[in-house]
Amino acid sequence: MAGLEIRELEAFLALADELHFGRAGERLYLSQSRVSQLLRSLEGRIGARLVDRTSRRVRLTPLGERFLTGLRPAYEALSATVDGARSEAREVGGRLRIGFQGTVDALLMTAITAFQQRHPGCVTEIVEVPFADPFGAVRRGDVDTAIVLMPVAEPDLVLGPVFSRQRQTVALSVRHPLARRASVDAAELDAAPLIAAGPPAPAYWREAHAPTSSPGPAVSTLQEGLTLVAAGRGGMLLCRPTAAYHGRGDVVFVPVEGVPDSVLGMVWHRDGETERVRAFAREVAANTRDRSGDRG
Template identity: 80%
Template sequence: MGGVEIRELECFLVLADELHFGRAGARLYVSQGRVSQLLAALEQRIGARLVERTSRRVRLTPLGERFRAELSPAYAELAAVVDRAKEAARGVEGRLRIGFQGTADARLMEAITTFRKRHPACVTEIAEVPFADPFGAVRQGEVDAAIVLLPVAEPDLVLGPLFSRQQQTVAVSVRHPFAGRERLAAAELGGMPLIAAGPPAPAYWREAHAPSALPAPAVRTLQEGLTLVAADQGAMLLCRPTAAYHGREDVVFVPVDGVPDSVLGMVWHRDGETERVRAFARAVAAATVPAAAA
């Protein structure tokens, strides 16, 4: 980099944002004259003007515009590398917010307990993720990571360890013709309207959990779905642990053979990967008991 100083690059980026030497100096906690010195040093290294300054305005030259466009993402990534190194050096501490979809049962708590034992300086918080919005809480920064039902095909999210592979059951009303059956075959689902989550859950995700061409209501929450099942408005696919957890007198859960197992995965945002998130992913992967049910 020809001996370029990080401070010079930082100064240029702040000045490019502010287009005012005084305001740039205030943000950098240096004098206006120091901003001019840092800019001059950078321009000397590059061999061309990056900023034009008159008595009335400050603006970037064409080269300055191009330099800013190329420098900004590289500088952000460099800052992120430094932050990650500092975080790793301090160890895992602070706060980790974990979202879950469906039920935070004993298996999810097993993974969290493992994480807490390994990293006692890190406080964990647990929050339910809406059934019809499995990825929203991660995207909006409400949680650092979430345990959600697969499939996950979101380019801005990282899919971490998979766990809690469970057989599917179909929830039907006690008055449904299938309520007395011990088991069902996958082909028999074709004649049943299957209740699914509504938007904002992606279409591919909704279809994976309600593989039926027959029209059925869309719901926002799991409890809404089970209430509609009890009212004979449709059936609903759920994994076996969720069926056991949400047992009710007016709904019967019948195992289904021949459909893909229900699988959970840990997800986090690509821009939000921290040492805390990576440490929790390791705890989930290392758990001897599957860590959740949804």
């Protein structure tokens, strides 16, 4: 198989069907001389003649007949495999696995619903992505795309639509001195322990979600973090929709001034981009564009 050219095989198959260099060339959109050149190259690789040609007729040699018998089903199987992969990459059907961090907010649900209505042949699955591993599910192929908290600076991932800008809150124990405040500012949090995601989340991502000079415990899940918050081990930054979804009686959520808003982004692996992913990205962009700057 070393150095084998698919065009040589196609020229031989067309010639075997047509038994005429001109018609074989027309079928392949090649000149007659190019078909002859491809055949000579193939025969050179094999080391024997596959076709006898005279001024009056073209016919396969006995070796050419045997070669044709083995080649045609193999070529058809290869073509079917390529066509199937092309169809899967271009068509919006099958299954789309969508990962998410925190909670599936109204904007994302609107995009998912619009995608399902536009592409009823594609089944969507929604899978939670671990708080401390925002990019792992995409890299492993567990999901086709994921909605994760920004920032994203991963060279092997594509960052698609960015949306759902939300004000930050800090989760605090009801016994915390700041728990009764209407709001707190970034300076007040700087010296306070903030609970953050642990590895494998990259350091820049962990620091963005716990910007403090006194880091608190590292956790793997939001529930672990909120449990430590309730126990008075530190505070935890969460966007407003996630705070509302995870409300509990022993934790309060106080708005924070002076920290960047929480923002979501859609990511997928550079090697895993399909038409399903692209179509979903278009729906996310279309259904979040006008409201992405709403801090609520």
